Amino acid sequence: MKRYVLSLLVENNSGVLSRIAGLFARRCFNIDSLTVGTTEDETLSRMTIVVIGDEQILEQIKKQLNKLIEVIKVIELTPNESISRELVFIKVKADNSTRSNIIEISNIFRANIVDVAHDSLILELTGGPDKIGAFMKLMEPFGVLEFIRSGATGLQRGSTVLNETK
């Protein structure tokens, strides 16, 4: 089983998210994360979907997505020809004895400190799954209170664009 990142251009209608989520559930495709956002064209949205599967499943997912009328384009974001990142907020326990240690590690990873309390810190980090995984691991011993990962979002490298009508 591999991890694939798909980038979709879809019509910005209410209901399109439910249609896509429903498709994954109905056909038993594994979805790792899904992000949606606006694009340069307000009638369109872009989704980044991370799926787990093999080549054949990926092929079916792409075809089934393409069958949805509101889906305009589906491409795979391959690691070499695209960039993708996710964002994570991590709330860790921090007291006077651990705080500077945490800050030091955060600096190495270029994580931002976005909230400081007397017994906790919230750190913000962007990156690929490996970087985020490594950082989370290092934070574990301090006591991770909670975290949120945004799911991947990405673009193709170079000047090619998904919306060819431009």
Added chain:
Amino acid sequence: MKASKAIIKCLEKENVDILFGYPGGAVLPLYEALRESDIKHVLVRNEQSLVHYASGYAREKNRTGVCIATSGPGATNTITGIATAYLDSIPIVIITGQVNTELIGTDAFQEADIKGATEPFTKHNYLVKNAEDIPRIIKEAFFIANSGRKGPVLVDIPRNVQEAEITFKYPEKVDILGYKPTFKGHAGQIKRIINKIKASKKPVIYAGGGIILADARTELREFAEMTGIPVINSLMGIGGMSQESTLYAGIVGSHGYQYSNEIIARTDLLITIGARMSNRAAAGFSKLNPNIEFIHIDIDPAEIGKNVEFTLPIVGDAKLILQALIEKDLHMDFSQWLEEIEEIRNIYPVSLEMQPGCIKMNPKEIINELSLEMKDDSCLVADVGQNQIWSALYFKVFGERKFITSGGLGTMAYSLPAAAGMKMANPERQVVNVMGDGSFQMCLGELAVVRENNIGIKIILINNTKLGMVRGLQHDCYGKDNYFGVDLEFQVNFVKLAEAYSIKGYEVEDMESFRKVLHEVLENDEPCLIQCNVDPNFRTF
């Protein structure tokens, strides 16, 4: 113009002549507009049957069938019909009323999220929030339903949207960014198919419902005859290849002919056209025959590689691809293979024999009799259950004959409304409807529609006082006499029931009486019901 009126105008622009409906509060404005239109409205008796009528109509005319239901319970009642049409790729536009836009999401009276509910089995669906969008959406709905891989499209329209004032302009063209079906087959792939056929010794064409939907029967026959390749049908494909042709090689699948399955076991190249390799038909192909090579021709790219991995796929319209293949003018000699097929046929003959130990009528003979007596341009509409299998196996389809049934979803009570819809679409066609006593009791209210509209269908009721098919499965899975919940114990007097609707009813228990009655009723164009009593122990095969 009132939006409700605009909706009807759109339907007129789409040349809708008949629509099937059931009214309610949320479609009142639409019905008021309909009152002033020339479109014929057929009031059905249960929305469960609504989409099936439209399906029969669509399958006769090769055009989009149309139906209307109200919000809430009206809409939810249509769901089975929609799913049935979806799995058989039948083009239908379903218009439902919805509660006023400001009430949506409040659990208002008769509010149901029909768009959400039908997402899994509509090709597409809409909830119209802005009345100005109506002409565009209806134009799109008809285009989507009847192009590419066909299917049902639902348009949900809130009552206040129906009442809004709009400026009516029907769009000339459809332009949907995300919907551009491929029609023409890839030239390189066409060439590769030809080469594969040249290299094959025992090719078989496996033709599905796509042939009929693409109106490619003539092309299929021409290509088969030109190349000398035998043709096997799926259940949905029946009628796609004339059964008079020497190249016709039967029906495949768990409910097909044994000889056809044996042919599949021996072929080296299966050329699949417009069949979706469903588990019921094709699950065993690779198991039956591990050396089989596949070509898959389909309008829907997602069907290719879904259930079987294909060596050679080609996406496009079956008619256009067959035309392109015919142009290659390929003449082959597969006479040795055809001789082998002849031998297989002799080893596994199709028999009409009465099951030993059974009394009353032989259902296989009933269907055979229909096959002999019905016109060359008639249609048999089969329901679901044992009656469906007998109909599929023993009714011969050739010439302009048709055979239709609910193949994909296997929906009981499909046949009566579908037969009626078909007959209304083309009163010239002789339409015979074969069903079980179980299925019939699911939709018998529709007899009123048959009578009211003088729809001259002949209902052949195979009465075995059981849910025969399920009973057979219980026998196969759990052993002899381990039956449960399959007795239709109370013997309904179906003749009296028909007569209650002023429809002539007959009860027969032997072939001779059946022949006599059938002969008589096929002479006229009146609706009738013939109750044929069959031994409950008569097995499917």
